[in-house]
Amino acid sequence: MMGGRIEVFSMRKWKRILSVLLLLAAVLTCFSPICEAESLDCGAKLLAITFDDGPGPYTAGLLDELAARGVKATFFVSGYRAANYPETLKRIVDEGHQLANHTYNHANLNTLSAAKVRKEISSVQELITAAGGDDPAYIRPPYGNANQTVRSNVSVPLINWAVDPLDWKYRNADTVCNNIVSGAYDGAIILVHDIHKTSVPGALAAIDELLDEGYEFVTVKDLFKRRGVTSEAGKVYYDAKNNGINLSAEQISPEYYDEDKLAAHWGYDALCLCMERGWLTTDADGRWLPNHYVTRGALATAFGRFCGITDAYRAGEDTGYADVSSDDPDAPFIRWASDAGLMIGTGGQFSSDATLTREQLATVLARYLTLQGEAEAPALSLAEVYSDADAISGWAADGVARCTELGLLQGSGGAFHPKGTLTRAQLAAILQRLSGK
CATH class of the missing domain: 3.20.20.370 (Glycoside hydrolase/deacetylase)
Known part of the structure; x- marks a missing residue:
């Protein structure tokens, strides 16, 4: 009888173990590459x-x-x-x-x-x-x-x-x-x-x-x-069939970021500050777009708001630029940036939708510092700081040197990347530094 009880107990035990193993297998399957890939199919x-x-x-x-x-x-x-x-x-x-x-x-x-x-x-x-x-x-x-x-x-x-x-x-x-x-x-x-x-x-x-x-x-x-x-x-x-991974064009863009993971983004704290202060805003769908490139119009608007400029600035007046209408949402801030001498267009065009380079931003920041009465920083040898100093345009060299000296702009890997684009997260970090927060 004792032997029989042991046999029954063992069968029950193994049934439980088998059930657990089956459950575990099901759970692991849900986290397998196949299941993960299925969630990445945009249907295109x-x-x-x-x-x-x-x-x-x-x-x-x-x-x-x-x-x-x-x-x-x-x-x-x-x-x-x-x-x-x-x-x-x-x-x-x-x-x-x-x-x-x-x-x-x-x-x-x-x-x-x-x-x-x-x-x-x-x-x-x-x-x-x-x-x-x-x-x-x-x-x-x-x-x-x-x-x-x-x-x-x-x-x-x-x-x-x-x-x-x-x-x-x-x-x-x-x-x-x-x-x-x-x-x-x-x-x-x-x-x-x-x-x-x-x-x-x-x-x-x-x-x-x-x-x-x-x-x-x-x-x-x-x-x-x-x-x-x-x-x-x-x-x-010869081809690339849909084997479960089928991403959208947005998902492969360098500007894409999964906004469910915003708190893990390196620029999250700076973005939070800028959103709270109204210097940056979300898009119509409520997205923060941390990796989206900053355009000239967007910089004028963000910088204007940072300086206390509102939509009422010279409201309804002509912008002076053929490509910026008076009712453009960025128009008040573009007028202000132009009036202040921070940003100017060429040939009667402001090129509001053009992306901004890092050396262009450095020039704008240097002009802002001058308007604020900030003293010129001691001359800095860019060649001693950046391996790509020769790639920095002559008109931008002073601005890059000044922003580098003050810690407003920093390179990566020993290079400045003057022609590189500026993202919203990077702009947020710069505004945070300027605010002293």
């Missing part, structure tokens, strides 16, 4: 359309049409053509497209030595860098050929394609369009050549159809970011 259907072998005579018109549709693309340029279109390369970058590398001579890289492979790539990289593109830029090997020699001599991913309309073969816009639409799927990378007269209208017609189907067109780089793909150097990619 993404496509990356890419254009090879250009630029050419049809590329400028293509850029016009992409802009009209709000579509972003990736241009894998061939060096021997790209060298003749420096302005087009710059335009590709300036309009938010991705400029990428298709080698200089469009040679079959599998037939070349390692040294020649590197030369084919580096020659185009120089053109891309000069246009303001990525350095290093993504690479598409001609014909999609990439043997071990090629893969081991690149420092970026190799981008092939999942959809090929054979536009080089079928010189018919309708055929190109149909082949793209019929082959497209969520996450696909599409290949087109912008050097063929029929390819551009065919691609644009396909884009229109796919937009109507709810697809969103992104660059290859953004496709990877939004799908949570960590690209590897030398690895060949």
Whole structure:
């Protein structure tokens, strides 16, 4: 009997243990990468359309049409053509497209030595860098050929394609369009050549159809970011399917911050002070936007409020700037900043929506300190403080030196980053320092 009791007790015990283990497994599953990824699915259907072998005579018109549709693309340029279109390369970058590398001579890289492979790539990289593109830029090997020699001599991913309309073969816009639409799927990378007269209208017609189907067109780089793909150097990619991570465009922006975690943001205390004092305000949705870049208009408004200026300042009067109407919410503060000599426009334009650089802010702060009667700080050798002192504009050097001496602005990693943008959290920290709080 004793043995029987022990057996019954053990069975009950193991049932309880099994129940606990099952419960624990369920809990752990909810915190697994799969469940976490599911919560990151914004529902978007993404496509990356890419254009090879250009630029050419049809590329400028293509850029016009992409802009009209709000579509972003990736241009894998061939060096021997790209060298003749420096302005087009710059335009590709300036309009938010991705400029990428298709080698200089469009040679079959599998037939070349390692040294020649590197030369084919580096020659185009120089053109891309000069246009303001990525350095290093993504690479598409001609014909999609990439043997071990090629893969081991690149420092970026190799981008092939999942959809090929054979536009080089079928010189018919309708055929190109149909082949793209019929082959497209969520996450696909599409290949087109912008050097063929029929390819551009065919691609644009396909884009229109796919937009109507709810697809969103992104660059290859953004496709990877939004799908949570960590690209590897030398690895060949054809698509980026939705495997659970499907982020929105906002979520991959450097300005994005999860506002549920505001208290953990490094600038939280300064932001709280600025919100309490009314120097900074939330947006229409109540968001603090700590990582959003500060524009010239936003700085004039925040600085004006910091100095006690209200919406009533010269209310209704002309601002003196063609791009700032009298009823613009920032207008009173822009008038004040202009009257005080803190911020002035050029050519009759204030450029209210332009982002502010760190060296521009330093100049504004230095002017403010002068108005407040602050004595000039002793001359400071920027070269002894910042490794990138040579990059600081001559007109901004005194302001940067003064703000550095007073501890209002600080660099990072031994550099000042004069052309870097200013975020709302950084502005809040500066206003906190000025207030002495």
